[in-house]
Amino acid sequence: MAASHGAGMMGAAATSDYGSSNTSLDRAGDEQEDGSNFEYGLDDVDEDASGPGDMKPTIVLMGQKRSGKTSIRKVVFQKMSPNETLFVESTARVTSESVTSSFINFETIEFPGQMSPFDAALDPVSTFTRCGALLFVLDAQDDYTEALKRMHEYFVKAYRINSNIKFEVFVHKVDGLGEDIKMDTQRDIFQRVQDDLADAGMEQIHINFHMTSIYDHSIFEAFSKVVQKLIRQLAALERLLDIFNQGSNVEKAFLFDVASKIYVATDTSPVDMATYELCCDMIDVTIDISSIYGSRDEPVAPFDANSSAVIRLSTQQVLFLRQVNRYLALVCIVRAENYEKQGLIDYNFQCFKRAIEKVFEVRKKMLLAGTRCKVDRLRLDDSGSSESRQGLPPPAARS
Numbered sequence: 001m002a003a004s005h006g007a008g009m010m011g012a013a014a015t016s017d018y019g020s021s022n023t024s025l026d027r028a029g030d031e032q033e034d035g036s037n038f039e040y041g042l043d044d045v046d047e048d049a050s051g052p053g054d055m056k057p058t059i060v061l062m063g064q065k066r067s068g069k070t071s072i073r074k075v076v077f078q079k080m081s082p083n084e085t086l087f088v089e090s091t092a093r094v095t096s097e098s099v100t101s102s103f104i105n106f107e108t109i110e111f112p113g114q115m116s117p118f119d120a121a122l123d124p125v126s127t128f129t130r131c132g133a134l135l136f137v138l139d140a141q142d143d144y145t146e147a148l149k150r151m152h153e154y155f156v157k158a159y160r161i162n163s164n165i166k167f168e169v170f171v172h173k174v175d176g177l178g179e180d181i182k183m184d185t186q187r188d189i190f191q192r193v194q195d196d197l198a199d200a201g202m203e204q205i206h207i208n209f210h211m212t213s214i215y216d217h218s219i220f221e222a223f224s225k226v227v228q229k230l231i232r233q234l235a236a237l238e239r240l241l242d243i244f245n246q247g248s249n250v251e252k253a254f255l256f257d258v259a260s261k262i263y264v265a266t267d268t269s270p271v272d273m274a275t276y277e278l279c280c281d282m283i284d285v286t287i288d289i290s291s292i293y294g295s296r297d298e299p300v301a302p303f304d305a306n307s308s309a310v311i312r313l314s315t316q317q318v319l320f321l322r323q324v325n326r327y328l329a330l331v332c333i334v335r336a337e338n339y340e341k342q343g344l345i346d347y348n349f350q351c352f353k354r355a356i357e358k359v360f361e362v363r364k365k366m367l368l369a370g371t372r373c374k375v376d377r378l379r380l381d382d383s384g385s386s387e388s389r390q391g392l393p394p395p396a397a398r399s
């Protein structure tokens with residue numbers, strides 16, 4: 001993977017310990033080493049599940065033609081470099097993609113600008129019933145009057161199908177705008193959207209706005225925030241990060257999905273963009289070094305469950321990365337004098353790691369219990385049990 005954002009790392013004084021001893025990633029083996037034979041993800045469910053609550057969360061991308069939807073998907077999930085998106089062809093049909101090679105286990109569905117997602121032939125009820133977040137991409141460099149009308153119409157229709165959807169607007173391509181114009185554009189869009197909703201009597205639709213560009217970290221930051229809203233364990237993860245920070249004197253900690261550079265959680269102190277960028281850069285540097293100097297036997301992931309890295313900055317701060325499992329890494333920034341007590345940090349990290357595993361284990365157990373109940377119910381139905389014929393509730397509902 002190429003380091004697409006190299007800036008900000010020049011002051012790094014030393015790098016060490018890239019965990020390349022076990023670079024060849026044997027997934028099954030890692031699960032054993034981890035002691036965690038449970039999967040991670042937003043929702044670990046079977047794809048044949050029938051009820052809406054059982055399905056993978058879906059993020060639907062919409063927007064006018066050439067607003068940047070495909071570019072966003074490719075840059076965030078396929079590691080395409082931003083310049084290459086200049087050659088991306090216009091999307092002709094609905095494109096769905098499962099994001100499974102990382103912690104982020106969900107599906108994205110992109111509707112081409114020229115197509116209405118509410119066309120009856122596209123089964124909008126099914127799409128929006130399982131939609132977790134609806135993401136509308138607005139081209140800030142273009143006249144967005146028409147796009148705003150379209151967005152309003154789609155949001156209202158989607159809300160009527162599923163009021164739990166998180167509505168997100170990416171005011172995109174802001175790299176071409178000066179600071180003042182950027183702020184004015186954001187204010188203008190926000191005001192017009194709120195006015196339209198008020199006129200339609202739909203103020204209950206809550207919309208989040210993000211200023212984004214594929215040419216900097218803002219797209220990763222914005223996508224992180226979208227994804228975080230779909231993570232049920234978010235509050236527990238934030239609390240764990242707060243506890244870790246307090247115990248280890250860490251200034252800021254991010255729990256990253258390494259493959260996508262999306263942070264699935266951070267502590268509750270405010271996110272400073274420069275710190276976030278520094279932490280993203282650290283992931284790039286770690287992966288690059290590991291790819292170059294790690295095992296060359298076969299093309300494998302350049303990190304594993306034991307990867308770690310430390311970078312001392314000229315600002316008397318230390319950046320350190322510790323892999324929590326094969327998907328997630330903890331990236332922290334700490335004052336240099338507080339990094340001297342490494343034993344304490346190591347101990348706290350082990351506690352943190354175990355706690356994270358427990359958080360997801362609980363979820364896994366709940367899902368397994370749910371699946372078992374469903375299987376029991378099917379068995380009862382198959383055997384033509386008098387219970388099921390009499391319309392008694394399934395065992396799960398009774399217990």
Ligand SMILES: Nc1nc2c(ncn2[C@@H]2O[C@H](COP(=O)(O)OP(=O)(O)OP(=O)(O)O)[C@@H](O)[C@H]2O)c(=O)[nH]1
Pocket residue numbers: 063064065066067068069070071072082084085086087088089090091092111112113114172173174175176212213214215
């Ligand atoms: N300046 C700038 N250009 C961008 C950005 N994101 C995408 N683009 C450019 O916008 C153009 C259109 O991008 P696409 O990703 O094809 O847009 P789309 O919304 O998928 O278009 P359709 O498939 O036609 O619906 C490409 O030339 C991209 O390089 C951005 O953040 N900043």
